[in-house]
Amino acid sequence: MKPALTFIGAGRVGTSLAILFKKAGYPVLGIASRTASSAEQAGALAGVPVLTAEEACRKTDILFITTSDREIPRVVAQLSSDRCFNRGQIIVHTSGAHSSALLAPAHAFGCRLLSFHPLQSFSPPSLALVNLRGTVFTLEGDATVMDIARQLVRDLRGEPVIIQAEQKVLYHAGACVASNYVVAVFHLAISLLQAAGFSPETARRALLPLLTGTTANLQKTLPAQALTGPIARGDISTLSAHFSSLNAQCPEFLAVYHQLALYTIQVAGEKGTLDAEQLEKLKELCSPLSADQTL
Ligand SMILES: NC(=O)c1ccc[n+]([C@@H]2O[C@H](COP(=O)([O-])OP(=O)(O)OC[C@H]3O[C@@H](n4cnc5c(N)ncnc54)[C@H](OP(=O)(O)O)[C@@H]3O)[C@@H](O)[C@H]2O)c1
Numbered sequence: 001m002k003p004a005l006t007f008i009g010a011g012r013v014g015t016s017l018a019i020l021f022k023k024a025g026y027p028v029l030g031i032a033s034r035t036a037s038s039a040e041q042a043g044a045l046a047g048v049p050v051l052t053a054e055e056a057c058r059k060t061d062i063l064f065i066t067t068s069d070r071e072i073p074r075v076v077a078q079l080s081s082d083r084c085f086n087r088g089q090i091i092v093h094t095s096g097a098h099s100s101a102l103l104a105p106a107h108a109f110g111c112r113l114l115s116f117h118p119l120q121s122f123s124p125p126s127l128a129l130v131n132l133r134g135t136v137f138t139l140e141g142d143a144t145v146m147d148i149a150r151q152l153v154r155d156l157r158g159e160p161v162i163i164q165a166e167q168k169v170l171y172h173a174g175a176c177v178a179s180n181y182v183v184a185v186f187h188l189a190i191s192l193l194q195a196a197g198f199s200p201e202t203a204r205r206a207l208l209p210l211l212t213g214t215t216a217n218l219q220k221t222l223p224a225q226a227l228t229g230p231i232a233r234g235d236i237s238t239l240s241a242h243f244s245s246l247n248a249q250c251p252e253f254l255a256v257y258h259q260l261a262l263y264t265i266q267v268a269g270e271k272g273t274l275d276a277e278q279l280e281k282l283k284e285l286c287s288p289l290s291a292d293q294t295l
Pocket of ligand 1: 009012013032036053068074095117118119121
């Protein structure tokens with residue numbers, strides 16, 4: 001029989017996981033949140049009852065605390081001072097950067113601790129439901145919960161990967177680069193097209209197929225092999241023209257463009273199509289910023 005689950009924190013992750021675990025056949029006993037309206041909305045979407053946090057903790061085999069990271073210790077402290085935890089329960093959070101140590105007060109009650117991080121970006125729950133299949137979930141916590149944790153992930157059709165507590169912050173930094181910073185770089189690309197006369201909406205529409213095509217290449221091959229463009233070709237004059245135009249027309253983007261170009265030269269080096277002299281010339285062009293190129 002599958003263990004009973006409850007949730008505290010009716011946001012994007014809590015709501016999505018409640019829906020998905022229910023679909024996967026788990027008894028999801030209910031969801032609690034700070035505000036009644038969030039809990040009611042999530043309860044309606046997942047088809048589960050609204051609970052108080054105390055009920056969510058007392059009733060369950062596995063409690064997911066899916067609040068924002070900074071609220072997790074507060075929720076645990078409150079449940080601890082109200083003596084809601086029961087021996088043998090599994091207490092889980094879904095933070096990427098924090099380890100299960102954030103749940104430590106529950107250990108004193110004989111609970112087992114788990115950090116369970118879906119390496120996925122959750123916007124509205126409806127999108128997460130589509131995206132989650134094949135997602136890696138990183139698991140860290142008490143050794144005795146790992147079999148159950150792996151089963152939870154497999155039942156969501158994800159892929160479990162064990163991570164050590166001390167590696168979580170760096171791992172999370174990598175996840176931020178692949179998601180948040182890609183979004184920020186896309187924003188930069190739109191800004192450059194706007195500086196070239198595009199409307200923001202036309203720029204977004206024009207760049208999206210390019211991004212989609214690039215992602216498709218990354219699915220087929222390693223990043224170095226997927227790299228195209230002037231740096232991959234060793235086209236120094238084009239890169240130099242980029243720097244000049246940025247300097248003249250939108251100098252506020254020059255520093256970040258330089259840094260991205262420098263990293264891209266490293267990737268081009270891995271690709272192995274440029275010789276040492278070409279790589280050196282590209283590096284010289286990028287670094288350090290000359291006095292007239294600085295902000
Ligand atoms: N979003 C992502 O892409 C993503 C991906 C992987 C992991 N995570 C992790 O998953 C967790 C949840 O993230 P999220 O994006 O779902 O956050 P979110 O959408 O901001 O939702 C957090 C929910 O927690 C509730 N909450 C806050 N403080 C509370 C408290 N003291 N007691 C009860 N409920 C409380 C809020 O409730 P009210 O609405 O009731 O105020 C809010 O609905 C975080 O640890 C995050 O790092 C997020």
